[in-house]
Amino acid sequence: MTAATQPSFLQQAVHVDRSTKDLRVLGEVSRRFVVTPNIDSLLVAMVEADETAAATKPEMDGLLSMDTT
Numbered sequence: 001m002t003a004a005t006q007p008s009f010l011q012q013a014v015h016v017d018r019s020t021k022d023l024r025v026l027g028e029v030s031r032r033f034v035v036t037p038n039i040d041s042l043l044v045a046m047v048e049a050d051e052t053a054a055a056t057k058p059e060m061d062g063l064l065s066m067d068t069t
Contacts, residue, residue: 004032 011029016022 004034 013026013029015024015026017024
């Protein structure tokens with residue numbers, strides 16, 4: 001996390017609840033930061049999710065598969 005350019009005008013953080021169509025103002029933004037995700041842990045999680053999906057997929061030996069994309 002690193003400091004970003006500070007706002008020169010009033011900004012407010014809000015929360016929008018789509019299920020109740022409610023908007024709540026959380027407060028004024030006085031400082032901003034840039035947060036960078038841990039790409040390595042995201043890639044590991046993707047591989048683990050793919051392996052889990054492949055392990056639960058039924059075997060279809062001898063059948064043709066069709067790509068729907």
